[in-house]
Each structure stands twice: as C-alpha cells, then as structure tokens.
Amino acid sequence: MCEEKHWNSSQLRRYDLQFEQIPRIHYTDPKIDELISANKPVVITGSNIIKTARDHWTPEYLEQNLGVAGHTVFSSKTHKFKYFDDSKISKNNLNGIEFIPPTRKCKMRMGEFMKKLREWKPGNDRLYLQQPLNNTVGPLIVEDFAHFDWEYVNKRQAKHNWGPLTSNLLLISQEGNVTPCHYDEQQNFFGQAYGYKRCILFPPSDFECLYPHPVFHPHDRQSMVDFDRPDYVKFPKFGNAKGCETVVEPGDVLYIPIYWWHHIESLMRGGPTVSVNFWFKGGPTSLSYPLKDHQKVSITRNVEKMLLEVLQDPKEVGPLLRSMVMGRYS
Numbered sequence: 532m533c534e535e536k537h538w539n540s541s542q543l544r545r546y547d548l549q550f551e552q553i554p555r556i557h558y559t560d561p562k563i564d565e566l567i568s569a570n571k572p573v574v575i576t577g578s579n580i581i582k583t584a585r586d587h588w589t590p591e592y593l594e595q596n597l598g599v600a601g602h603t604v605f606s607s608k609t610h611k612f613k614y615f616d617d618s619k620i621s622k623n624n625l626n627g628i629e630f631i632p633p634t635r636k637c638k639m640r641m642g643e644f645m646k647k648l649r650e651w652k653p654g655n656d657r658l659y660l661q662q663p664l665n666n667t668v669g670p671l672i673v674e675d676f677a678h679f680d681w682e683y684v685n686k687r688q689a690k691h692n693w694g695p696l697t698s699n700l701l702l703i704s705q706e707g708n709v710t711p712c713h714y715d716e717q718q719n720f721f722g723q724a725y726g727y728k729r730c731i732l733f734p735p736s737d738f739e740c741l742y743p744h745p746v747f748h749p750h751d752r753q754s755m756v757d758f759d760r761p762d763y764v765k766f767p768k769f770g771n772a773k774g775c776e777t778v779v780e781p782g783d784v785l786y787i788p789i790y791w792w793h794h795i796e797s798l799m800r801g802g803p804t805v806s807v808n809f810w811f812k813g814g815p816t817s818l819s820y821p822l823k824d825h826q827k828v829s830i831t832r833n834v835e836k837m838l839l840e841v842l843q844d845p846k847e848v849g850p851l852l853r854s855m856v857m858g859r860y861s
C-alpha cells in the first residue's frame with residue numbers, strides 16, 4: 532500500500548552526523564523480542580499499547596479532559612530543553628563552576644498552555660508540558676490509560692526481566708522543541724500519541740563520542756556537545772558517533788534501551804506533539820563477563836561519585852584522574 536508521508540525532511544533539523552534507520556517491526560513479529568533481549572532499539576508498529584491515546588489524545592481533547600490542576604510546564608529561550616537536576620546545584624557539587632539553568636519550571640493550566648502555543652511568535656519563550664499520569668488527571672484520561680494494552684507491556688517487562696514500572700509521563704511539546712542528547716538509567720517504551728517526533732539514538736559505547744557532563748554536575752547524563760554547533764576542538768570524537776534514527780508517528784512505540792543516548796525533537800512546522808513514556812527500573816544487574824557497554828558506563832559513574840565524595844572539591848576530580856592515567860595507561 533502506498534506509504535503516505537505526513538512530513539518531509541525539511542522539517543528535520545540538520546546535524547553533522549549520518550544515521551542508520553531504527554527498524555520498524557509489527558508487534559506480532561518475534562524479532563521484536565530478539566531486539567529487546569539484545570538491548571537494541573526498535574519501533575513497535577501496529578500495536579494497541581497506546582491505542583486509546585492514539586485515538587483520543589488530541590491537544591483539544593487533553594485541554595478538555597486533562598484536569599483542572601496546574602501542570603508542570605518548562606520554558607526555554609531556545610528550542611532546546613536541556614534537563615538539569617536541581618539537587619546537584621548545591622555548592623559542593625559546583626564550588627565555583629558556573630551553572631546557568633537553561634530552562635525555567637512553572638505551573639500552568641492546559642488552557643493557558645494551549646493559548647500560548649497558538650499565539651506563539653519567534654522570540655517568545657518555548658514551552659514544554661510534562662504531567663505524570665496519576666490520579667490527579669481527569670477521569671477520561673484515566674479511562675484511556677487503563678485501556679492501554681497492559682498485557683503486551685507486562686509480558687515484555689517479565690520476559691526481559693525489567694524492574695517495576697516507575698512512571699508514565701505525558702508530554703505535550705510545542706512544534707520544533709528539542710530534548711538534547713542524554714541517557715536515562717531506565718528501560719523506556721516511548722509511545723507517540725499525536726504528531727511526529729524525530730528520535731536519534733546512540734549506543735552506550737558512544738560514551739567517548741558524546742562527552743557526558745561529570746556525574747555530580749546538574750547536567751549529569753546529558754551530552755556536553757551542542758548538536759547545533761559542535762565544538763570539535765573540545766569534543767574531537769563527536770564526529771565518530773554512530774547514531775540511528777526514526778520519525779515516530781501516532782501509535783508507534785519506540786523501545787529506548789536503558790543507557791542508550793537519545794535526542795528527541797518535535798518536527799518543525801508539525802504542530803504540537805503528544806507522547807507518553809513508560810519508564811521501568813533496569814532489573815537485576817549482576818556483573819556478567821564480558822562486561823556489557825552499559826555496565827562500563829555504570830562503573831565510570833561509581834568512580835566519579837566516589838572520587839567527589841573523598842576529594843570533596845569537584846575541581847580536584849579531573850586533575851586526579853588525569854594524573855592517574857597520563858603516561859601510565861596510554
């Protein structure tokens with residue numbers, strides 16, 4: 532059947548990298564479980580995982596039914612919404628290292644949020660709404676959520692020894708917004724309910740090419756590289772990153788494996804987008820040999836945490852690590 536496309540490549544931002552395509556596989560195909568077992572990304576198509584959201588969750592429906600409480604809305608002066616951990620802004624994590632929060636958080640009712648999106652002009656702050664799906668949302672949303680295909684989700688969770696489901700986040704983004712490259716320490720079924728999002732993923736082994744901030748920095752788990760203007764002097768290996776990409780459409784569920792880097796953008800001129808993710812704890816992590824790449828990332832995190840704890844001053848961690856390896860391990 533003809534693949535009618537609802538977007539074109541002019542709606543994707545340009546980066547200096549080439550990407551493979553993430554496979555799109557029908558949910559009945561056993562290949563999906565092979566890829567999930569191998570901790571590899573895959574787009575699950577044609578499933579009922581978030582069918583009720585795909586059928587109902589237009590911005591207008593959400594405006595009517597999301598509930599009367601204010602929701603968490605992030606605002607940014609640029610198209611980028613770089614996450615930061617408030618709890619790491621304290622002195623002993625920064626001690627003189629300057630940190631400027633790139634986004635502001637406020638509470639906003641859905642009506643006001645949608646109005647600001649409709650009236651948005653270049654130069655205005657951009658907005659990104661984030662709402663955990665819990666008992667504070669309206670009854671119709673709860674009803675739709677209850678009718679997700681939980682049997683399919685729970686079977687995957689069990690088959691792949693994932694830990695417990697920790698949360699489902701409802702995400703309503705303005706067109707063109709970007710969540711810059713970062714990794715999470717959770718397994719993620721990323722469901723696309725409305726609109727189109729381009730997702731670029733990199734394996735944990737691209738750690739050396741994506742230069743994560745130090746673990747004790749507020750931007751822990753986020754790449755230091757500005758994809759719009761990469762600094763190849765500071766980040767010479769960035770060009771070697773081997774990413775894969777896909778554009779998820781309504782009804783798709785993208786499996787983002789734990790520790791995999793992901794950059795996610797709502798298509799430019801594509802209107803608002805609605806996503807709902809499923810975050811699961813990683814499950815039992817026994818060190819198995821040979822070590823998996825994500826286990827090495829986890830080990831580097833522990834080394835950095837331990838060094839800050841004993842050195843106290845974050846500015847001493849780099850010099851000590853450098854003195855340990857230069858001339859001795861090269």
Ligand SMILES: CC1(C)c2ccccc2-c2ccc(C[C@@H](CC(=O)O)C(=O)C(=O)O)cc21
Pocket residue numbers: 605612613614615659660661700702709710715719721793795796806808
């Ligand atoms: C940018 C935003 C709103 C944010 C601001 C401040 C704190 C946290 C977050 C946060 C967390 C998750 C997402 C969803 C997704 C990215 C995407 O779809 O944009 C993603 O990364 C994932 O599902 O793992 C988006 C956000």
Ligand SMILES: [Zn+2]
Pocket residue numbers: 713714715793
């Ligand atoms: Zn994420």
